[in-house]
Amino acid sequence: xxSVTQLDSQVPVFEEAPVELRCNYSSSVSVYLFWYVQYxxxxxxxxxxxxxxxxxxxxxxxxxxxxxxxxTSFHLRKPSVHISDTAxxxxxxxxxxxxxxLIWGAGTKLIIKP
Amino acid sequence: GAGVSQSPRYKVAKRGQDxxxxxxxxxxxxxxxxxxxxxxxxxxxxxxxxxxxxxDKSGLPSDRFFAERPEGSVSTLKIQRTQQEDSAVYLCxxxxxxxxxxxxxxxxxxxxxTVV
Numbered sequence: 001x002x003s004v005t006q007l008d009s010q011v012p013v014f015e016e017a018p019v020e021l022r023c024n025y026s027s028s029v030s031v032y033l034f035w036y037v038q039y040x041x042x043x044x045x046x047x048x049x050x051x052x053x054x055x056x057x058x059x060x061x062x063x064x065x066x067x068x069x070x071x072t073s074f075h076l077r078k079p080s081v082h083i084s085d086t087a088x089x090x091x092x093x094x095x096x097x098x099x100x101x102l103i104w105g106a107g108t109k110l111i112i113k114p
Numbered sequence: 115g116a117g118v119s120q121s122p123r124y125k126v127a128k129r130g131q132d133x134x135x136x137x138x139x140x141x142x143x144x145x146x147x148x149x150x151x152x153x154x155x156x157x158x159x160x161x162x163x164x165x166x167x168x169x170d171k172s173g174l175p176s177d178r179f180f181a182e183r184p185e186g187s188v189s190t191l192k193i194q195r196t197q198q199e200d201s202a203v204y205l206c207x208x209x210x211x212x213x214x215x216x217x218x219x220x221x222x223x224x225x226x227x228t229v230v
Contacts, residue, residue, distance in 0.1 A: 102159065107156050
């Protein structure tokens with residue numbers, strides 16, 4: 001079985017400051033990893049994904065994430081946040097032996113302070 | 115359409131009432147998923163269709179939940195005799211399956227169901 005932990009339910013950060021949203025997972029099989037973003041009153045949108053290859057993955061809106069297999073982590077980072085990044089961010093994994101089922105973390109609300 | 119469309123956006127049901135939630139996936143997408151998202155939680159998998167075939171319904175919480183996709187496009191999630199614990203946002207997503215996992219799923223805005 002797989003599980004995903006997002007330790008921080010909320011992360012407040014000042015505008016133009018860097019941010020890191022943490023995601024750890026556990027799995028008995030290899031996994032594919034995803035970050036989704038949910039802006040207020042909108043559906044979930046894919047930010048980035050790791051399937052294989054380089055462990056540093058770049059996504060939309062200046063976000064990037066690094067897969068660390070030994071620490072079973074996939075933390076999301078942005079060097080300088082903008083007010084428009086205010087949203088909820090979800091980490092998810094898909095077991096490699098399943099081509100569809102996503103297991104989700106509980107989400108992290110990113111709160112940008114002006 | 116351009117994206118996944120769900121209706122209604124909001125539904126208030128009295129306990130015991132039956133509800134039907136609709137999902138219009140992206141045209142041509144073979145795969146369709148339903149998720150349930152409780153307040154403050156991430157989405158939880160309910161069921162998966164490939165075309166009209168329901169390949170996985172392991173996440174449906176009880177036999178009061180039923181989903182169908184009779185023509186391989188629009189899907190309906192039906193909840194019979196709704197209970198307060200059914201209150202949640204119901205998300206629909208569609209995608210094109212790939213041999214390798216990691217297919218991007220496109221999500222609708224969800225239907226917020228409140229059972230009173």
